[in-house]
Amino acid sequence: MIDIRQKLEEIGAFEPHADDGLLVCRCEEVTKGEIRKAVHEGIFTIEEMRRYLRNGMGLCQGQTCGRLVKSIMAAELKETPDYVEPASARAPMRPIEMEILGKDQGGAYE
Amino acid sequence: MDIRRYDMIVIGAGPAGLSAAIEAAKHGVKPIVFDENARPGGQLFKQIHKFFGSKEHKAKIRGFKIGEELLAEAEKFGVEVVLNATVVGLYPDKEVTVKIGDEIQHFKGDSILVATGASENMVNFKGWTLPGVIGAGAAQTMMNLHHILPGKKVLMLGSGNVGLVVSFQLMQAGCEVVALCDAAPRIGGYGVHAAKVARCGVPFYLSHTIIEAEGDEYVTGVTIGEVGPDWKIIPGTKKHFDVDTICLAVGLSPMSQLLDQAGCRMKDTRGGFVPECDAEGQTSVPGIYAAGDVSGIEEASSAMIEGRISGITIAEYLGFAENEEKESRINELEVQLDTLRQGMFAPANRGKKIEKTEEGIAISENLLVKGFVSDEEIGRFPGVTKQRKIHPVMECTQNIPCNPCQDACKRGCISIGSNITSLPVVDKEHECIGCGLCVASCSGQAIFLVEEDVEPGYGEVTMPYEFMPLPVVGEKGIACGRDGRAVCDCEVTKVRTSPAFDHTNLLTIKVPNDMLMKARFYRAKKEAAYD
Numbered sequence: 247m248i249d250i251r252q253k254l255e256e257i258g259a260f261e262p263h264a265d266d267g268l269l270v271c272r273c274e275e276v277t278k279g280e281i282r283k284a285v286h287e288g289i290f291t292i293e294e295m296r297r298y299l300r301n302g303m304g305l306c307q308g309q310t311c312g313r314l315v316k317s318i319m320a321a322e323l324k325e326t327p328d329y330v331e332p333a334s335a336r337a338p339m340r341p342i343e344m345e346i347l348g349k350d351q352g353g354a355y356e
Numbered sequence: 357m358d359i360r361r362y363d364m365i366v367i368g369a370g371p372a373g374l375s376a377a378i379e380a381a382k383h384g385v386k387p388i389v390f391d392e393n394a395r396p397g398g399q400l401f402k403q404i405h406k407f408f409g410s411k412e413h414k415a416k417i418r419g420f421k422i423g424e425e426l427l428a429e430a431e432k433f434g435v436e437v438v439l440n441a442t443v444v445g446l447y448p449d450k451e452v453t454v455k456i457g458d459e460i461q462h463f464k465g466d467s468i469l470v471a472t473g474a475s476e477n478m479v480n481f482k483g484w485t486l487p488g489v490i491g492a493g494a495a496q497t498m499m500n501l502h503h504i505l506p507g508k509k510v511l512m513l514g515s516g517n518v519g520l521v522v523s524f525q526l527m528q529a530g531c532e533v534v535a536l537c538d539a540a541p542r543i544g545g546y547g548v549h550a551a552k553v554a555r556c557g558v559p560f561y562l563s564h565t566i567i568e569a570e571g572d573e574y575v576t577g578v579t580i581g582e583v584g585p586d587w588k589i590i591p592g593t594k595k596h597f598d599v600d601t602i603c604l605a606v607g608l609s610p611m612s613q614l615l616d617q618a619g620c621r622m623k624d625t626r627g628g629f630v631p632e633c634d635a636e637g638q639t640s641v642p643g644i645y646a647a648g649d650v651s652g653i654e655e656a657s658s659a660m661i662e663g664r665i666s667g668i669t670i671a672e673y674l675g676f677a678e679n680e681e682k683e684s685r686i687n688e689l690e691v692q693l694d695t696l697r698q699g700m701f702a703p704a705n706r707g708k709k710i711e712k713t714e715e716g717i718a719i720s721e722n723l724l725v726k727g728f729v730s731d732e733e734i735g736r737f738p739g740v741t742k743q744r745k746i747h748p749v750m751e752c753t754q755n756i757p758c759n760p761c762q763d764a765c766k767r768g769c770i771s772i773g774s775n776i777t778s779l780p781v782v783d784k785e786h787e788c789i790g791c792g793l794c795v796a797s798c799s800g801q802a803i804f805l806v807e808e809d810v811e812p813g814y815g816e817v818t819m820p821y822e823f824m825p826l827p828v829v830g831e832k833g834i835a836c837g838r839d840g841r842a843v844c845d846c847e848v849t850k851v852r853t854s855p856a857f858d859h860t861n862l863l864t865i866k867v868p869n870d871m872l873m874k875a876r877f878y879r880a881k882k883e884a885a886y887d
Contacts, residue, residue: 265482272485309475313609313628328624335616337445340392342455350453350460 250288257324260286270318271311273304281315285322291331292316302333305341358462362388364670365452365465367443367614370398371656372648372663373471374426374435379667381433383676388463389435390454392442395501396430397423398473400656402496404528405521406799406858408546408758410776412692413657416760416797418858420500422656446470446614450643467643467670470615471663474608474628474649479513482568488575492522492605499529507601511578512536513566514605515727517545517655522605523553528823534597537561537580539587542709542724546701547754548800554727555877557840562725567594569602578602610650618644627653636686637666645670654703661693699755699777714755715779728838729753731874738781739770739803746790746807746816749873750780751838752800764797795820796857805864806872815872816849821863826851827878835867835875844871846878 266279276299289295292302292315301315302308308315313327320327338347364380366373369391377387395401403419414422430437438456445453452463476491478484488507490498492514495506510531512523515538523533536553541563543550554560563583570577582593609628616622621632621640630652637645647666648659665686672682697703700710700719711719717737722730729751734740739750748769750761755777762772768786772778788805795803795818805818817835827833827848835846850864867875 268480268482269485270480278480309611310478313477314480332616332622332624332629335613337453337617338455339444339613339617340442340455342442342444342460343458346455346458346460 270314271301273306274300276301281318282322285319292333296333359464361464363674364467366469368471369396369437370473371400372659374430375660375663376469376647376667377435378429378433379664380671381435383671385671385676387435389437390441390443391439394440396437402500404500408799409657410759416799446618448619466674469645469666470650471648472611472650474610474653477607477609479606481566486569486571486575488600489569489602492518492603495603496522509534509599510601510603511597511599512603515543519605520545520549520553527556533558534599535559535561537564539565539583546756547723548802550727552801555838555840560727575600575602608653612650636669658696661689665689695776696757698757720753738779741782741784744808746805747788748782748794749804749806751802752780760797761794764793792862795862796860808869814866815869816864816866817875818862818864821861833878833880835865836877836879837874838876843874
């Protein structure tokens, strides 16, 4: 387990950067600054970040920004990307209409 | 609850998935293959270039042809392929949920092979969300599947094989590639691919990255800058290009989420989030396998072999093949796979700077930074000999696993030997008849025929040429050097096409004798300029 308080102290306070307005998750319109700031608020894993900012929760499901968010978080934490725990994978893997999901009765392919 | 059961469920009808299904079906397994796309073949049908390797790897065959062969084989062995079928869930008990049409259907497999491939990486820079910033794969889809030009003037970011191959294809399709840049200090892909692009006149900017995509509504330009050792832009190094398209070829990430969801043990590597697999593709969950890019990024040729290895392993796991049969087939396939993983670009050499070839020859530094071997460097390679009579000049200077040229020459002029990564050697003792089969067989378009004194003071250079329209005999144009710059005036003396050349045309130009080792590309007069 990561000692969040200690880690937060170690990485210091959030400092604004010139490129904070850069859009990282375009589906949910989450910026680089928002992600960096969230790290300083104690968000260290992708799972938490997705719930906190909704990055990677849109149409492409993080296919585009997943790796970018991970490296932004890692840089902010002064760690390599594998330090940042990935989100758990859940069904449905692809965006799917509620109408289709809702009527799933377990039928098979004919 | 109605669940259909299958011996083997394959997710992804790309090179790995189809190969696995075919291999298993050969032993009596009944596989079903799901693919979310409208067409099978994965990325193979976008690959219009000739593949590397040797005969058993289908070398010198174009990717889409290999795709057609795979589909025919799948049909022959009764592999059921369901298209527009998106697998949305994979569970530890090997149950799969698939969206087909407007419903979710349930399947259970005695074995599952995940061959979902990879997706393109992106990079962030100011303006990256503007229309006109696209992935290299998207550019290939537009050009090679839908026959739509992605743009007119393109900047390519990424000098790996994808960036190099797609840059060349963009030019074949009629786009202008204004520059190829990469933040890395050296070109990542094959030197022969880079050389093809460089001799068309594309400048390479290594240690450069994109600062900004310009434009309000869509891309109208791009600014790049040089990066220092700290990966920050060095002040005063900005360069601007007018472009309408920025193409990104910055790597791929495995689409491995289904495996994670199924409870397979995963590992977080520099190459992405991948399942822990043994050599046969078996994950930590018995009966669930992975093959191809999803288990680690490589290329289509190795994905097909990995697929076959998983296919026979699954056949044995299900009781359709004897252990002995499996072992001998796997040995055979592993030799093929091992061959592909040799040479300078082997997975084991990733990130390493190779300074000498296996033969002990210094690697061309110019090739690694500018994309072409300099006139001073070219003479030191064994495929480059000085002869008056017609002979092949093989500008193959890096150890890559490829040998079709050796088989192409029936005269014995070219030898590579049993080590597939060795540089080709031109044997002066054997008589070249100028048939050009070697030129057309080279997937790297690195072979030229050179002959001195076809008339007093003039000789001929024959080069591979894959652009339309084809020049005509008698046409006067300009010969360009390896760097794409004009070297002299020239005349087209021969244009050869043949089914045996498989769309690599042979263009022969007449140039002064002293330009024979310099002229490597042809341009019609109006578009080339001396500088």
